[in-house]
Amino acid sequence: xxxxxxxxxxxxxxxxxxxxxxxxxxxxxxxxxxxxxxxxxxxxxxxxxxxxxxxxxxxxxxxxxxxxxxxxxxxxxxxxxxxxxxxxxxxxxxxxxxxxxxxxxxxxxxxxxxxxxxxxxxxxxxxxxxxxxxxxxxxxxxxxxxxxxxxxxxxxxxxxxxxxxxxxxxxxxxxxxxxxxxxxxxxxxxxxxxxxxxxxxxxxxxxxxxxxxxxxxxxxxxxxxxxxxxxxxxxxxxxxxxxxxxxxxxxxxxxxxxxxxxxxxxxxxxxxxxxxxxxxxxxxxxxxxxxxxxxxxxxxxxxxxxxxxxxxxx
Amino acid sequence: xxxxxxxxxxxxxxxxxxxxxxxxxxxxxxxxxxxxxxxxxxxxxxxxxxxxxxxxxxxxxxxxxxxxxxxxxxxxxxxxxxxxxxxxxxxxxxxxxxxxxxxxxxxxxxxxxxxxxxxxxxxxxxxxxxxxxxxxxxxxxxxxxxxxxxxxxxxxxxxxxxxxxxxxxxxxxxxxxxxxxxxxxxxxxxxxxxxxxxxxxxxxxxxxxxxxxxxxxxxxxxxxxxxxxxxxxxxxxxxxxxxxxxxxxxxxxxxxxxxxxxxxxxxxxxxxxxxxxxxxxxxxxxxxxxxxxxxxxxxxxxxxxxxxxxxxx
Numbered sequence: 001x002x003x004x005x006x007x008x009x010x011x012x013x014x015x016x017x018x019x020x021x022x023x024x025x026x027x028x029x030x031x032x033x034x035x036x037x038x039x040x041x042x043x044x045x046x047x048x049x050x051x052x053x054x055x056x057x058x059x060x061x062x063x064x065x066x067x068x069x070x071x072x073x074x075x076x077x078x079x080x081x082x083x084x085x086x087x088x089x090x091x092x093x094x095x096x097x098x099x100x101x102x103x104x105x106x107x108x109x110x111x112x113x114x115x116x117x118x119x120x121x122x123x124x125x126x127x128x129x130x131x132x133x134x135x136x137x138x139x140x141x142x143x144x145x146x147x148x149x150x151x152x153x154x155x156x157x158x159x160x161x162x163x164x165x166x167x168x169x170x171x172x173x174x175x176x177x178x179x180x181x182x183x184x185x186x187x188x189x190x191x192x193x194x195x196x197x198x199x200x201x202x203x204x205x206x207x208x209x210x211x212x213x214x215x216x217x218x219x220x221x222x223x224x225x226x227x228x229x230x231x232x233x234x235x236x237x238x239x240x241x242x243x244x245x246x247x248x249x250x251x252x253x254x255x256x257x258x259x260x261x262x263x264x265x266x267x268x269x270x271x272x273x274x275x276x277x278x279x280x281x282x283x284x285x286x287x288x289x290x291x292x293x294x295x296x297x298x299x300x301x302x303x304x305x306x307x308x309x310x311x312x313x314x
Numbered sequence: 315x316x317x318x319x320x321x322x323x324x325x326x327x328x329x330x331x332x333x334x335x336x337x338x339x340x341x342x343x344x345x346x347x348x349x350x351x352x353x354x355x356x357x358x359x360x361x362x363x364x365x366x367x368x369x370x371x372x373x374x375x376x377x378x379x380x381x382x383x384x385x386x387x388x389x390x391x392x393x394x395x396x397x398x399x400x401x402x403x404x405x406x407x408x409x410x411x412x413x414x415x416x417x418x419x420x421x422x423x424x425x426x427x428x429x430x431x432x433x434x435x436x437x438x439x440x441x442x443x444x445x446x447x448x449x450x451x452x453x454x455x456x457x458x459x460x461x462x463x464x465x466x467x468x469x470x471x472x473x474x475x476x477x478x479x480x481x482x483x484x485x486x487x488x489x490x491x492x493x494x495x496x497x498x499x500x501x502x503x504x505x506x507x508x509x510x511x512x513x514x515x516x517x518x519x520x521x522x523x524x525x526x527x528x529x530x531x532x533x534x535x536x537x538x539x540x541x542x543x544x545x546x547x548x549x550x551x552x553x554x555x556x557x558x559x560x561x562x563x564x565x566x567x568x569x570x571x572x573x574x575x576x577x578x579x580x581x582x583x584x585x586x587x588x589x590x591x592x593x594x595x596x597x598x599x600x601x602x603x604x605x606x607x608x609x610x611x612x613x614x615x616x617x618x619x620x621x622x623x624x625x626x627x
Contacts, residue, residue: 069519070516070519071519072493072517074493074499075516077516082519141532145536146536149537154485154487154539155487155533155539155540156533157533235525236525239522240492240522240524240525241519241520241521241522241523242519242523243519243520244519254520255520255522265523266492266493266494268399268400268402268403268494270406271405271406271409271410271426272406272410273429274425274429
C-alpha cells in the first residue's frame with residue numbers, strides 16, 4: 001500500500017482540520033488492513049486446531065485400519081475408504097448433473113436470452129442459492145426419495161438422491177460464475193466471428209466458450225467445493241450406510257455415507273479426546289486437503305487472478 | 315515528506331497492536347478449549363428456582379419430557395430442561411460435566427466410566443423404566459414372525475432376501491439407528507451378537523443408519539422391503555410389529571407391556587439415568603419421584619414398561 005503522493009508545498013501548510021482528516025484516514029486504512037489480515041489469522045487458527053485434534057488419529061490408529069473397508073467406530077474400526085467413496089460418488093454425480101445444466105443455463109442467459117428474461121431469471125437463480133440446505137434436505141426426504149424409489153432403486157435413500165440435491169445446490173454458483181465469465185469475453189470477439197460468417201452457435205461454441213474457459217473451470221471447481229462440503233441435506237437423503245458401492249449400472253442407486261455426514265452424525269456423541277474424536281477431526285483434515293487440492297487445481301487452470309479484460313466486466 | 319514517515323511509523327504501531335490483540339485472543343480461545351472438561355454440573359439456581367439439565371437418549375426423551383412436565387406441579391420451584399441427542403451424547407455431556415442427569419438406554423461402557431472418573435466425576439446409575447424393542451416392517455410385508463437367529467443373520471447380511479424367511483422375493487433393506495444410539499448398541503449386543511452366536515459380529519455395511527427414530531419410521535412406512543427396530547413407545551398404527559422368538563423351539567411373542575415385564579419377549583431392556591456423583595437436593599428428590607408409583611404411571615402412559623410391573627433392577 002503506497003501513500004498517495006501529494007505536492008510537497010502542501011505538506012508544510014497542513015492546517016488543523018487537514019491533520020485530523022489524515023489521522024482518521026490512517027485509522028480507517030489500518031482497521032481495514034487488520035480486518036484483511038484477521039482472515040489469515042483465523043485460517044491459521046483453524047488449521048492449527050484441526051491438526052492438533054486430528055493428527056493423533058493418523059499416529060495412533062494403524063494405517064491398515066484407516067485404509068480398511070469397514071467404518072464401525074464403536075468397535076474401533078476406522079476404515080475411511082467407504083466414506084471417501086461415498087463423498088466422491090455423491091460429488092461426481094452432482095457435478096455430472098449440475099455441469100451440463102448449469103453451463104447451458106449460463107449460455108442461454110448470457111448469449112441467447114432477451115434482456116427481460118435475464119432480468120427475471122437471474123434473481124430467481126440467486127433465490128435458489130439462498131435456500132437453506134436443511135430445507136432442501138427435507139424436500140429431498142419427503143419428495144425426492146420416494147420418486148427415486150419408484151424409479152426402481154431398492155430404497156429412495158441413495159447416492160443419486162444426494163447428487164440431485166447437491167446439483168441443485170451447486171447450480172447457482174456454476175451459473176452465475178459461468179455467466180460472468182461469458183460476459184467478460186470482449187464484444188469484439190463475437191463481432192469478429194459473426195463478421196467472417198460464423199453462425200450464432202458456432203460463435204458461442206468455438207469462440208466465446210474457449211475464451212471464457214478459465215472462468216468456467218473456476219465455476220466447476222467452486223461447484224465441486226460446494227458439493228463435497230455440504231452436510232445436512234446429504235445426511236438426510238443418502239442413507240448413511242458406510243458401504244462400498246458395488247460396481248455396476250446401479251452404482252449411483254445404492255446408499256452411501258459421506259465424510260461430512262459422518263462428522264456431523266457422530267461428533268455430538270464422542271467423548272472429547274477419545275480416539276474416535278481424533279479420527280473425526282482426521283476426516284476433517286482429509287476434507288480440508290481435498291478442497292485445498294481442488295482450489296489449487298482451479299487456481300492453476302486460471303493462472304492466478306482472473307485478469308480484467310478490456311470491454312468486459314468481471 | 316515528514317508526514318509520510320510519521321504515517322509509516324504509525325502504521326507499524328497499529329500492525330503490532332493488531333498482532334498482539336489477535337495473539338491474546340488466540341491464547342484465550344486455546345485456554346477455553348483445554349478447560350471445557352472441568353466443573354461437574356451442579357444444578358443452577360437463580361432466585362429460589364432451580365433448573366436441572368437433563369440430556370441424552372432419544373428413546374427416553376418422550377418419557378423424560380412427560381416427567382418434567384408433571385413434576386412442575388409437584389415442585390414448582392424446580393424446572394427441568396430436557397434434550398435428546400442419543401445415549402452417547404448424554405453420557406459425553408455427563409463426562410464433560412455439562413448435565414445434572416444423563417439419560418441412557420444402555421449402560422455406560424467401562425471406558426466411558428473411566429473417562430468420567432478421570433474428569434473427577436463418579437457416575438451413579440438409576441434404573442428408571444423398562445423398554446421393549448419392537449421389530450417393525452411395512453404393513454404389506456407377509457412376514458410376521460422371526461427368531462433372534464434370523465434377525466441376527468438378517469442384520470449381519472447373511473440373509474439378504476425376504477424369501478429366505480418366508481416372505482416375498484425382494485431384497486431386505488436394513489434400517490438402524492446411528493451408532494451413538496443406545497438402542498443401536500443394545501440391538502448389537504442382544505440380537506446381532508447373541509442371535510448369530512458370534513461375539514465379534516457387527517451390522518452389515520449396507521445398513522442404513524438413521525439419525526433419528528423419525529427416519530426409521532418414515533422409511534418403514536414407504537418402503538415395503540425395509541426392516542427396522544425402535545422402542546415400543548414409538549411404534550405407530552401404520553407399522554407392522556413382528557413377533558420374536560428366542561430360538562426356533564420357543565414361542566413367538568409380540569412386544570407388549572406384559573410380555574416385556576414378565577420376560578417372555580426377548581428384546582427388552584432397562585433404561586437408565588446417570589448423575590455425576592450421588593445426587594443431593596432437588597436432583598435426588600426428582601429421581602425418587604420418578605421411581606415412585608406416580609412417576610411410573612407416566613412410564614406406562616408413554617408406552618414403556620413401568621418398573622413396578624416386575625423385572626426392575
